[in-house]
Amino acid sequence: MDGVSFVLTSTVVVAATCLASAVVLLIAERYLANYGPCTIDINQGSKKLEVRGGKPLLATLMQQQIFIPSACGGRGTCAYCKVKITDGAPPIAPTELTLLTDEEQQKNVRISCQVKVRNDLAIEIPEALFRVKQFTGVVERMRDLTHDIRELRIRLVEPAAIEFTPGQYVQLEAPAYGDNPEPVYRAYSIASPPSDTGHVELIIRLVPNGICTTWVFTMLKEGDEVRFNGPYGEFRLAEGDAEMVWIAGGSGMAPFWGMTRHMREHNVQRPCTYFFGAVAQRDLFFTDEFHDLEKAMPGFRFVPALSGAENDGWTGEKGLITQVVERHLKDGSGKEGYLCGSSGMIDASVKILKAKGIPEDRIFYDKFT
Amino acid sequence: MTDPSHAGGAAHLLVILVSAALTDNILLTRFLGMCSFLAISRQMKASVGLGLAVTFVTTITCAINAALYVWVLRPYGLESLQLILFIVVIAAFVQFMEMLIERLSLGLYYALGIFLPLITVNCAVLGAALFMTNRNYGVTEGLVFGFGSGFGWMLAIVLMAGIRERLKTARIPPALEGPGITLIIAGIIALGFVGFSGMVQP
Numbered sequence: 001m002d003g004v005s006f007v008l009t010s011t012v013v014v015a016a017t018c019l020a021s022a023v024v025l026l027i028a029e030r031y032l033a034n035y036g037p038c039t040i041d042i043n044q045g046s047k048k049l050e051v052r053g054g055k056p057l058l059a060t061l062m063q064q065q066i067f068i069p070s071a072c073g074g075r076g077t078c079a080y081c082k083v084k085i086t087d088g089a090p091p092i093a094p095t096e097l098t099l100l101t102d103e104e105q106q107k108n109v110r111i112s113c114q115v116k117v118r119n120d121l122a123i124e125i126p127e128a129l130f131r132v133k134q135f136t137g138v139v140e141r142m143r144d145l146t147h148d149i150r151e152l153r154i155r156l157v158e159p160a161a162i163e164f165t166p167g168q169y170v171q172l173e174a175p176a177y178g179d180n181p182e183p184v185y186r187a188y189s190i191a192s193p194p195s196d197t198g199h200v201e202l203i204i205r206l207v208p209n210g211i212c213t214t215w216v217f218t219m220l221k222e223g224d225e226v227r228f229n230g231p232y233g234e235f236r237l238a239e240g241d242a243e244m245v246w247i248a249g250g251s252g253m254a255p256f257w258g259m260t261r262h263m264r265e266h267n268v269q270r271p272c273t274y275f276f277g278a279v280a281q282r283d284l285f286f287t288d289e290f291h292d293l294e295k296a297m298p299g300f301r302f303v304p305a306l307s308g309a310e311n312d313g314w315t316g317e318k319g320l321i322t323q324v325v326e327r328h329l330k331d332g333s334g335k336e337g338y339l340c341g342s343s344g345m346i347d348a349s350v351k352i353l354k355a356k357g358i359p360e361d362r363i364f365y366d367k368f369t
Numbered sequence: 370m371t372d373p374s375h376a377g378g379a380a381h382l383l384v385i386l387v388s389a390a391l392t393d394n395i396l397l398t399r400f401l402g403m404c405s406f407l408a409i410s411r412q413m414k415a416s417v418g419l420g421l422a423v424t425f426v427t428t429i430t431c432a433i434n435a436a437l438y439v440w441v442l443r444p445y446g447l448e449s450l451q452l453i454l455f456i457v458v459i460a461a462f463v464q465f466m467e468m469l470i471e472r473l474s475l476g477l478y479y480a481l482g483i484f485l486p487l488i489t490v491n492c493a494v495l496g497a498a499l500f501m502t503n504r505n506y507g508v509t510e511g512l513v514f515g516f517g518s519g520f521g522w523m524l525a526i527v528l529m530a531g532i533r534e535r536l537k538t539a540r541i542p543p544a545l546e547g548p549g550i551t552l553i554i555a556g557i558i559a560l561g562f563v564g565f566s567g568m569v570q571p
Contacts, residue, residue, distance in 0.1 A: 009445045017437070017454050021461030032468040091479040118475075 041087075041122040042066075047130070051117060057083065058113040067132040067229045068125065069171065073184055074113035083112040087122035090115060133159060134229045135170075139222050140199070145285035148206040149251055150217060151191070153199055154226055161197040162230075164190060166259040167237065167366070170200060170230030174212035177219065186212035189254035189340065189366065190231065193261040200228075201258075205251040235340070235366040241270045243335045245358070247321060247349045249277040252341035255366060257286060260293055260300070271299035273328065277321030277345070279308040303328065322348045325356075332356035339365035382513045385506075389517025392565040395493050395500075396525040397558055402493030406526050406555075407548050415480045416530035419488075420523025422481065424516065426466060427494050430459045431515025434498045435508045448502075455498045456489075463489045493522050529555065 035053025040060070042049065051060050058074050058081050061067075072078035079099040085108050092100070096111045137154040145151050156162060171185040192201035207213045220226070237244070237259060246256050256274060263270070278284050283306075290302035305317035305324040317324045322345075329335075329352075337353040339346050346365050353363055395401050402423070409419050434455050442448055467485050471478045478485070488494060497518035501511050532554055541550050 006446070010447050010450055013441055013445065013447055014450060014454065014457075017457055021457055025461055025464055028465050028468050032465075032472050090475055093479060 035118045038117050039120045040064075040117070041120070043124055043127070044122070046127075053117045053119070055117060056113050057085075057110075057115045057117055057121070057123075060117050061112070065134070066125070066129060067134065068112055068129060069187070069232045070113060071171070071185055071187060072113075073182055076111060076114045079111060081112040082109050083115075084108050084124040085110050085115065085121060086124060088119050089121065090118065129232075131163065132229060132232060133162075134227065135159060135162065136225060136227050137200070139220060139224050139226060142220070142222050145203065146283050149283075149285065150204050150206070152202045152204060152216065152220075152226075153192075154202070154228075156198055156200070157225075162200060163197065164194055164231035165236045166190070166194060166262045167235040167255045168231035168233040169235075169255075169366070170202070170228045171232070172202065172212060172216075173227040173229075174215040177215060180211055184211050185229075186210075187232070188251075189233075189235075189258070191254040191257045193258050193265060195262070195265055203251045203254040203257070233366065235338075235364060237338070238336060238362075238364065242362070244270060244272040245325070245329060245332070245335055245337050245353065246272060246274040247277070247325060247337070247339045247341070247345075248274070249321060249341040249345050250283070252339075252345075252366075252368070253286065255340050256338075260290070260297075263300070264293055264297055269297075269299050273301045273303060275321055275325050275328070276302065276304045277324070277341075278304065278306055280306060280311055281314060320348075321345065322352050325349065325352050329353075329356050332358035335362070337363040337365075339363070341368060343367050382510065385510055385513050386517040389497075389514050390521040390524065392562070392568050394521040394525060394562050395496060395518045396522050397555065397562040398566065399496060400559070401496040402491045402522055405487060405491060406522075406529065407551055409481075410526050410529040410533055410551065412480075413527070413530045413534055416526045417523075418477045418480055420526050422466060422470065422485065423488060423491060423493065424519030424523050426459070426463060426488055427497050427519030427522070428512060428516040430455075430462050430494060431497055431501055431518070432508060432512040433458050433462070435501060435506060435511025435515075438502050439507055451499070451502060452495075455495060459494055459498070460489045493518065525555075525558070528558065 033054050038051055038053040040049040040051055049061075049064050049066075051064065056074060058068055058070060068081045068083060070078065070081040072080075074081075076095045076099070082100075082104070089108060089110060092105060092110070093114050096114045099111050100109060135156055136158045137156045139152060140155040141151075141153040143151050167189070169187045169189045171187050173183050173185055174180075175183050188202040188204060190200050191203045192199055204213055204216050206217050235255060248256055253276065260274070262268075263272075274290070276284075284304055287302075287304055294300055294302055303317055303324065305319060305321055306314055307318070307320050311318070332353055335358050337350070337358050339349050346367050350360075350363055350365070354360060389395070392398075396403070396406060405419060409415050434451075437454060437458065438448075438451060442451055442454070463486065466488070470481070470485065497515055500518075501514050504514075506514055529551065533551065536550065545553070
């Protein structure tokens with residue numbers, strides 16, 4: 001056999017074999033992996049969904065406009081999409097084992113992206129998730145707050161208004177680009193006050209090699225369309241008028257920027273000290289705005305602190321934010337702590353606040369992951 | 370060269386079956402398919418399940434691959450493509466199996482976990498297909514050889530699972546626990562099986 005016909009016949013044979021295998025698999029998928037119509041009962045009958053079985057629970061719910069928080073896009077790594085399955089759950093898959101504690105396993109908590117819908121299910125989710133929607137908006141304004149922190153102001157298009165509590169977050173969708181074949185979702189706190197129902201503001205810090213932040217910093221432009229879903233999260237100001245201690249660093253500013261403006265709008269007189277940590281003066285932002293708010297709100301105090309060694313001309317607080325809190329906070333009893341930032345900063349701050357006498361159940365935080 | 374058409378004869382097929390399953394056991398004399406053997410033989414139930422799955426996959430894929438080889442590759446002189454095509458057939462078939470098991474037995478599906486898709490790269494399955502072409506088997510012989518090899522693999526893993534059940538209460542030097550003692554036992558069983566070799570000549 002000569003070279004040309006060898007190449008031709010081998011191509012044909014390989015192609016035919018692959019094609020035949022693909023056809024068999026497609027037919028099998030059509031009939032074997034088709035689990036027919038299934039019912040998902042949510043929160044003991046408060047909502048019933050008729051869905052087609054065969055897909056993961058997370059994706060199935062998303063198709064039905066119920067958005068469970070998920071950062072990894074259903075790959076079973078972030079463990080955000082936990083859902084309680086009270087009836088009809090399959091055995092726990094090996095991929096879920098590492099993400100669930102023993103206690104969660106006993107309470108029927110499951111990783112919804114790893115549970116396939118094969119039969120009727122009964123699940124329980126927080127009522128607040130019913131309010132979660134998928135939003136489309138347009139970037140109305142984008143400005144650099146510091147050398148590596150950027151503010152995004154998004155005008156909502158569809159739906160045109162959002163309802164949320166200050167401190168909640170949304171998941172911004174970074175579309176597929178470059179080496180990322182699929183869109184990814186990243187959580188950002190809403191920095192605008194709820195009164196501005198037609199907009200959300202996000203404060204985003206550039207993470208080196210971060211998929212979403214790189215997209216925001218290098219590709220996204222004013223006027224571009226963006227998609228996000230939300231609102232999510234339990235981080236919010238507790239009822240009552242206990243004195244508050246706020247601690248944040250970097251883009252952990254976001255929820256507090258929204259909370260402060262919300263308090264100003266509603267004339268909340270609750271005493272509050274806001275410690276904001278940064279390395280150098282170039283990392284500070286909104287300082288003037290906060291000092292203006294201090295004048296308008298008698299109980300509110302803004303304490304920026306720098307931890308870097310070389311800060312000539314800085315007359316404010318110096319040292320790590322935990323040291324500054326340590327110096328300023330005399331007695332924590334009866335007070336509440338609110339923290340937002342990296343997990344290292346939060347763990348260290350929680351320790352200080354507890355040592356100062358704030359009980360653990362009065363300390364609320366929003367940890368970056 | 371054996372012509373596939375003359376292959377018939379129940380005795381000939383029986384010899385192939387016995388030699389593939391016992392005297393020429395693919396796991397114990399060739400040491401193919403070790404990874405899932407070492408990992409799964411910890412549990413009896415999963416071992417039986419995986420053994421059945423491997424037997425089924427090997428039987429069917431050997432038959433399909435033998436047909437592919439005898440009727441397509443050899444007539445066109447494309448023997449060099451056997452490796453790549455065998456793998457395609459095995460991979461597609463394992464996918465099919467996965468859907469089937471998920472549908473029929475969810476318990477088995479979860480017990481096998483990651484090892485089900487990994488049957489694709491279970492060297493015993495590809496090994497059986499390649500040994501079969503080396504020996505110029507036809508389709509029927511391939512089917513029987515595939516079944517024999519898969520059954521032999523299942524026999525070995527069930528044997529090991531039984532021994533490991535007992536090992537749970539045995540006193541083993543800490544350094545040898547787990548894969549260590551398993552490999553030593555596999556070696557001793559293999560010695561026994563090598564003793565049979567040559568008794569049956571297919």
